[in-house]
Every structure is written in structure tokens, then in C-alpha cells.
Amino acid sequence: MDLKQLEYFIAVAEERHFTRAAQRLNVVQSGLSQTIRSLEEELGGPLFVRTTRSVALTAAGTVLLEEAHRVLDAARSARMAVTQVHGLARGRLRIGAIQSLAPFIDLPTTLGRFRDAFGGIDIELRFDGSANLLEEVRDGHLDIAFTQPPAAPVADVVTKLLVxxxxxxxxxxxxxxxxxxxxxxxxxxxxxxxxxxxxxxxxxxxxxxxxxxxxxxxxxxxxxxxxxxxxxxxxxxxxxxxxxxxxxxxxxxxxxxxxxxxxxxxxxxxxxEIVVGHRARSGEAAGRLAQAFLDVLVQPAGAL
Incomplete structure (x- = not known):
């Protein structure tokens, strides 16, 4: 069992739908289904009850969901701790977003929690239309953007489906x-x-x-x-x-x-759909800041 299997399992459990889970993870549905089947074989039984319209958790799946969240939360906390040690004490994070994020993404709360964890980072936030935001990330004017999926891939920008x-x-x-x-x-x-x-x-x-x-x-x-x-x-x-x-x-x-x-x-x-986009060269300081912000976004309240 690895972290990717648990991430895939959580996506299916939360979406109650393999197609939507695959869209959320930006993977092909056949690969997602195979990963879930491998996990079920490894654990010795079904995790989902599958129907033509949706899926539901079995008793074993319900137990695993709680444990899977705990494991992934611990992994994110470990990554954030290392990130802080590696020198994200100063810098600037520039965030762009469309207007209609709430109630899907609580951006104000995430910004507050990020400030508490990385007090030396200056944060800039601006809102714009979905057509412009990923191009702004590509051109280096923004470090991260919450927007709609682009009609075509944007060069040097990685997107992840959130909603x-x-x-x-x-x-x-x-x-x-x-x-x-x-x-x-x-x-x-x-x-x-x-x-x-x-x-x-x-x-x-x-x-x-x-x-x-x-x-x-x-x-x-x-x-x-x-x-x-x-x-x-x-x-x-x-x-x-x-x-x-x-x-x-x-x-x-x-x-x-x-x-x-x-x-x-x-x-x-x-x-x-809402995606988050950041530059593909994640090894840069801006990329590490963007990843740290995403870790705060998905971290449970009180975990930081």
C-alpha cells in the first residue's frame, strides 16, 4: 500500500463516482479502477459497492477512509515541516483566483493558516477572469491560480482538479x-x-x-x-x-x-470544475511556496 493508492481511494470515496474521481486526479479512469482493484486485492476484500450510477463504501472502506486521511495528513505535515527547515522564511507568494471559489474552497481561512505557518512570506491576492489566470502563471506574474480548466494545456503550467x-x-x-x-x-x-x-x-x-x-x-x-x-x-x-x-x-x-x-x-x-495551477518547475522557491500553500489548503483545521 502506498500514498498514491490512498489518494486514489479517498478521491473515489469522496466523489462516490469513478469518472469524477479520475477527473479530479487528472488520470485515466481505467488506471484509477486498476489501482483500486489492486488495493482491494492487497487488503483482501471489496472497499466499494459499485452500481451503474455511483459507488458506496463497504464497512471495510469506511474504516480505511478514516485511516487513509490520517496517513496522508501525516505525510503532508512531514513535508511542511521539512519545507520550513529548508528556508521558506522569506519570500513572496502571488495568488490569483476567480470570484466563485466559495463554498468549494475557503481561501480566506487558508490564507490565514498559511500566514500562521509561514509568517515571513508576503502574500499577494488578486481576482481575475478565468481566461487570464493560467497565462499569468505561465508568464511568471502569479505563482499559483485557482480557476477553471483551460480549453488547452498551458505551456509550463501544471494543473490539478480540485472541484x-x-x-x-x-x-x-x-x-x-x-x-x-x-x-x-x-x-x-x-x-x-x-x-x-x-x-x-x-x-x-x-x-x-x-x-x-x-x-x-x-x-x-x-x-x-x-x-x-x-x-x-x-x-x-x-x-x-x-x-x-x-x-x-x-x-x-x-x-x-x-x-x-x-x-x-x-x-x-x-x-x-475548479483547478489549481502552478509552474511546472516546482524545484524553484516559488514552486516550493505553491506546494506549501496547497498542503495548507488540504490540511485539516488544527493540524498545523
């Missing part, structure tokens, strides 16, 4: 689609929409999904704020397509107008 989450259709509780499952894009094309502006990555993802399906849809309102998008959808002024995590936060807000959402059929579901 892959399906979209849901947000609507008022009395809407005909409220609580529906396996809704098709053809069903959704009949509705009017509240959309983000066309320069937002999420809007581009949605437009591409409908265009690839040969479908047109009508946008009634176009806004530049996620909160306003959800509020207009809650008022019944049009459907909004957003990641499920965002819809759930809004649904649990007792001070806001109630909303519901419909699940899109898995075969047609657009997937909202």
Missing part, C-alpha cells in the same frame, strides 16, 4: 420542476433563465452544454452577482443553473426566500 460538481436548476418550491430528478437538458430548454454575464466561466459552461446538445434557451435577466442570480430565481423570474453546493447553502438560509432545485440527469449534467 468537480454537477449543476442543479434552482426554482421556487411551487415550480413544476421543484424536487425533480433526472431532468434532461431538453426539459430545461423550455424554461426562461436568469444568467450570469457571458464572461463568467459558469455561464460559458452552461451555454456550451446546451449548444453541444443542439438546444437553445432564453435568458430573461443577466446579472453579475451570484446572490442576485439566486434571488431572482427564487422570485420565479427564471431558472438559474448553479453548482449544487451553492444551491444548498441558499436553500438553508432561513432569512431568504425559499428555493428548491431539480437534479439534472447524470448523462447530461454539466460539471463545474
Amino acid at each position: 468537480c460538481e454537477g449543476l442543479v436548476a434552482v426554482c421556487p418550491p411551487k415550480h413544476r420542476l421543484a424536487g425533480a430528478h433526472d431532468v434532461t437538458l431538453a426539459d430545461l430548454a423550455q424554461e426562461s433563465y436568469v444568467d450570469l454575464r457571458t464572461d463568467w466561466g459558469m455561464r460559458q459552461l452552461i451555454d456550451s452544454a446546451f449548444a453541444d446538445a443542439g438546444l437553445n434557451r432564453r435568458t430573461r435577466f443577466e446579472v453579475n452577482d451570484m446572490g442576485m442570480l439566486l434571488e431572482l430565481a427564487a422570485q420565479g423570474l427564471g431558472l438559474a443553473l448553479v453548482p449544487e453546493s451553492i444551491a444548498k447553502i441558499r436553500r438553508d438560509d432561513r432569512h431568504a426566500r425559499p428555493i428548491a432545485f431539480a437534479d439534472i440527469a447524470e448523462s447530461e449534467e454539466p460539471c463545474w
